Amino acid sequence: MTDTALQSDLIAFLQENGWKRQLSKDGRVVRFQMADPSLSKPVSIYFTPNSSEPGIERAQLDEALATIRQFYGISFGDLRHRFETLIRGGSRVGLHPRDLVTSRVPDRYVQDDTIEMSVASSMVAYMKELVSGAAIAEVVSTTDATSAVLRSAKGYVEECRFGHTFRGSFGFQVECPLYEAVQFDLFGVEKPLGRKISERIALAMAAVTDAFVQEDLSPLIHSPVSARMCSDLADFLEESGVASFNLGVFFDGGLAFQPPARTEFDVTAASVPMLREAAAQLEPVPADAPVNVVGRIVELKAAGIPLAEDDDHKRSIVIQWDAPEGRRRIRLDLDPHQYAEAIRAHEAGLHVQVRGTLTYKGKRAELVDATPLNVLD
Secondary structure (H helix, E strand, O other): OOHHHHHHHHHHHHHHOOOEEEEOOOOOOEEEEEOOOOOOOOEEEEEOOOOOOOOHHHHHHHHHHHHHHHHHOOOHHHHHHHHHHHHHOOOOOOOOOEEEEEEEEOHHHOEOOEOOHHHHHHHHHHHHHHHHHHHHHHHHOOOOOOHHHHHHHHHHHHHOEEEEEOEOEEEEEEEEEOOOHHHHHHHOOOOOHHHHHHHHHHHHHHHHHHHHHHOOOHHHHOOOOOHHHHHHHHHHHHHHOOOEEEEEEEOOOOOOOOOOOOOEEEEEHHHHHHHHHHHHHHOOOOOOEEEEEEEEEEEEEEOOOOOOOOOOOOEEEEEEEEEOOEEEEEEEEOOHHHHHHHHHHHHHOOEEEEEEEEEEEOOEEEEEOOOOOEEEO
16 A cells, blocks of 8 residues: 555544644644543644655654544554544444443432532442443353453453543543454454443343342342342442432444343332342342441541431441451441541541441441440550
8 A cells, every 4th residue: 555545544544533733824734633631632633735846645643643643642553453443444443442331310409510429439430330330240151260351351450541521510530442443343253341331230230220129139139139239239329419310321322232122220219129139139238147347438428427326317427347358348337536536536537446246238248336436555
């Protein structure tokens, strides 16, 4: 392929992938721009198609390819493969293939494009837990749950991107990258992990809504949903306090795939008891047991005025405890006086001690019937 033909194909490729084309006043220079929120200014690529200057065409091509490689964060070999595949028309997959998992709270919780901090923080935490739970369930469904396998699933989750969407209502979205999408589309190799994860989430949410409507656990028990996914969803609905929220899965259309019949779901807080029961059946929880917990406070959570005696809002802490069977995070509710002590211990990095009964709500460990919190100076 000549430099002129390659330049022509590259220009067409940039236009097809959303780069904005601009022409100089004299018509000699073509500029393509792409805005990126993470950068202080747009990324630009320049061409002078009819220039007579020796070597400029090759130099501009090399610079354009290097810019695209850096912008999308891929290796030169991968860029060359994808680019040549695309300009041949052999694949519809773009340079940044990804599926989207979105969440949205009802408009009644939104004021001037904002929501309460407690709801937002719960949504952010849940979106990560949702993708993480689906990733772990997916990898352990085909192989043993070794440490290396679990690390690979968690590593994939860390490479997902997180963003805000739905202006006018309010929500968040997670971009699940589809690595090896071109190879799957062209040669039928194994489906990308990201697509398996987003598909599992869609099927699991369909099972959740079906089970609730039918008042029957069967759709949950015989579906891709895991005990962890049930518990995480129940935790989110309880902690956020929202009566309902919308969750959607949007599949990248460039990857040849027959998506599930349903991709948007309305989940209500009324489904929490059903989710707890399903989690218990999918993975029975340990029996309650008396424990002596010694550790550091790693999380404080309170609403209202935390230290006010007449404020009946919930106050809780999480203690990181090195239990005999391994490190665990234990949640404990406190009164205002005890919460003040917890703040002091947390700020000073001091250990605390408390005795009580260890119980489980889904996968979350809580301490009930506890003695007063003792700060170990």
